[in-house]
Amino acid sequence: MDSTMMVREKKERRTELPDLEGCSEVTKVVMRIAPGPSGPLHLGHSRVAVLNDEYVKRYDGRLVNRFEDTNPEKVDPEAYDMIKEDLAWLGVEVHETVFQSDRFPRYYDVMRSLTGMGHGYVCICDSEDWRASKVSCKACPCRDLPIDEQLDRLDRFLSSGYAAGEAAAVIKTAIDHPNPAVRDFIALRQVDHPHPRTGDRYNIxxxxxxxxAVDDHDLGMTHVLRGKDHLNNTHRQEYIYGYMSWNKPRFFHYGLVSIPDTILKTSMIGNGIKDGTYRGWDDVRVGTLAALRRRGIEPDAIRKFWSEVGMKQVDVQVSWxxxxxxxxxxxxxxxKRFFFVPDPVELRVRFEGEAESSCPVHPDSPELGQRTHCFLNDFLVHICSDDMEELRDRGMIRLKGFCNIAHGEELRHAGDDMEVTRQGVKVVQWAPPGSVEAEVLMPDGETVxxxxxxxxxxxxxxxxxxxxGFVRIESLKPKVRAVFAHR
RNA sequence: GCUCCUGUAGUGUAGUCCGGCCAAUCAUUCCGCCCUUUCGAGGCGGUGACCCGGGUUCGAAUCCCGGCAGGAGCACCA
Incomplete structure (x- = not known):
């Protein structure tokens, strides 16, 4: 029998995303990512970026990057560019960039329309009272005022006729909606704080x-992917679509992500940078893409990773x-392979004669050549202190690609018969003469x-x-500095 | 409290819509062995899961009911 028939073919690892529903029903798929520019992207953000990008590419659609900078107090002006860099690094192809801060008048117009149709009101109640009446399914005194009066209030509100926090424009849903999270919600508020992009031109x-809702409609979204923490927001936004008679995109909600021992909250990382806990957005201890990039994580690994995780609604606890x-x-x-010796100790070796060591630059690619070193008589190299202990305990060790070292009266070159490795002699890396100082930054922030x-x-x-382990070279002079990725 | 969502090995994932081909897939982790002058890669093998209880059915991971567990939201944040 043909022996090849006995070998079961190795199945290819499937990391394909399932097809996206509803793509056949639209002429062109349009999707978006909507980062809030409060800091650079972290691993969690990369999920929605990758998923959207993957689908847009699969269906030859369009991807919009929309900066959701509608809270002037949270905008970090530098974040716009950092996010763009992160997306470019990830290989996410953005066809159009939109800033919500360019579109305030449009939101005001929609609110006017909604109010004119009786679907909105301007509430001047104390916010606590408004919330309290909502939980008991009761309308606040403002809610049922006539439309004309609501429109007057809205004009006054939009022209700063109220003090900050005194009034808010609200969209009606159903005051007795069984889900308290869906009852009437605030649509516009007044914030007297300059915006990095619009200054003090607007304060509503x-x-x-x-x-x-307005942007997803105006920009023609066909599919919206978002975290399931937005499930109730979707329900609220559906009221706007209904009132305005707009076609709804298809919504998909994926579960929340957590990674053990990893900080994935922009605000927490930002605070840590301010108080000196972290050295910057690319501190190896945090989960930003900048940090992962620095640690040598390839964008394609991240893309594959999220493609495999997919879009299920269950929360996932992913592991590094x-x-x-x-x-x-x-x-x-x-x-390429190199010898790095942490915690080095001297190894003075008694030797007479000439020898040359030789190790492949890459074991699977001989064409990359050899790393060689020449020795004449007694020599001095360094090995790791742990391996020195092994040498003492066992009496012998092998310097990889070079020779065996015996520990007797003195340390001596003991030939380069590789048979000894079959008897359990350890093969270790070593630092030849001419080696330079090196530091490896570990994921916990410590340096080796x-x-x-x-x-x-x-x-x-x-x-x-x-x-x-695998490391990314960060600098070569004056000493070699590298960042640890993983084993 | 109310509303909604979800439960497949340590982790992620396939299968669930349209019950049988599922004594449940693939990957990772862990443990062996082989190979390799790396604790990398490669090869082989192993441990390990359908939340629980009923029901329907010849047959249920898959359908129904009830529990239980976890998560999200109930902000003038996104």
């Missing part, structure tokens, strides 16, 4: 349910192991110091420090 700001495994698949074939052989790599390259 839309709440997301108004601006999002899965992401790292995907990253390793990508970088392993192209990462040591020696690294002269390396033929460039800044930003991913390399593997043998028996240590």
């Amino acid at each position: 700001y839309p709440m997301m349910n108004l601006s999002v 192991d899965n992401l790292f495994a995907m990253n390793r698949d990508i970088i392993d074939p192209k990462a 110091s040591g020696l690294v052989e002269p390396i033929s790599a460039q800044v930003d390259d991913m390399v593997q420090f043998e028996r240590f």
Whole structure:
């Protein structure tokens, strides 16, 4: 029998997203990502960016990046560019960029229409009272005033005729809606705080349910992907679609993401930077894309990762192991190998004669050549203190690609018979003469110091420090500095 | 409290709509072994899951009912 028939073909790992419903019913798929510019993107944000981008590419659609900068107190002016960089790095192709802060008059117009149709009101009640009447399904005194009066109030409100916080424009849903989270919601509020992009030209700001519904409609969204924390917002926005007789996009809600021991909250990271806990947005301890980039995580690993997680409504607790495994698949074939010796100790070796060491730059790619070093008589190299202990305990160790070292009266070159490795002698990395100081920044923020052989790599390259892990080279001079990715 | 959503191995995921081909897929993790001058890669094998209880049915991860558990929302944040 043909032996190849016995071998079961390895199934390809499927990371394909399921088809998106409703794509056949529209002429052109239009989707969006809607970041709030309060900081750069983190791993959590990358999920919706990747999913939208994947679908838009699959269906040859259009992707809009809409900056949701409707809360002037939360906007970080630098975030606009940081987010653009993050998206570009991820390989997300944005066809159009929209700023909500350019569209305030449009939101006012829609609110006027809604109010004119009797679907909105301007409430001047104390906010506590308004909320309290809502939970007991009762209309506040403002809600049922005649439309003319509501329109007068709205004009006054829009021309700053009220003090900040005194009035708010509200959209009616059903005051006795069984779901308290869906009853009447605020659409416009007054904030006397300058906006990074519009200064003090406007002080009436839309709440997301108004601006999002208006924009999703105006920009022709066919499919909207969002976290399930927006489930009730979707219900609220559906009232606006209904009142305005707009076609609704299809909505999809995916579950929330958490990653053990990882901070994925922009505000928390921002605070940590302010109080000095973190060194910046790319501090390796945080979950920003900037930090992951610095650690040598490839955008394609992130894309594959989210494609596999998909869009289920269940909350997911994802683990770094899965992401790292995907990253390793990508970088392993192209990462040059070098010896890095953490916690180095001297190894003075008695030797007479000439020898040359030789290790492949990459074990699976011989064409990349060898790393070689020449030795004449007694020599001095460095090995890791743990391996020195092993040498003492066992009496022998092998310097990878070079020779065996025996520990007797003195340390001596013990030939390079590789048979010893079959007897359990450890093969270790070592730092030849001419090695330079190196520091590896670990994910916990600590630094591991040591020696690294002269390396033929460039800044930003991913390399593997043998028996240590994959690292990204951050600088080569005056000393080698690298950032740890994963084993 | 109210409303909504969801429950497949440690983790992620396939299967659930249209019951049988599911003694449940793939990946990762962990543990062995093989290979390899790395604790990387590769190969082989193993541990490990349909939340619980009823019902319908010849047959249920899949349909129905009831529990239970987890999550989200009830903001002049997004």
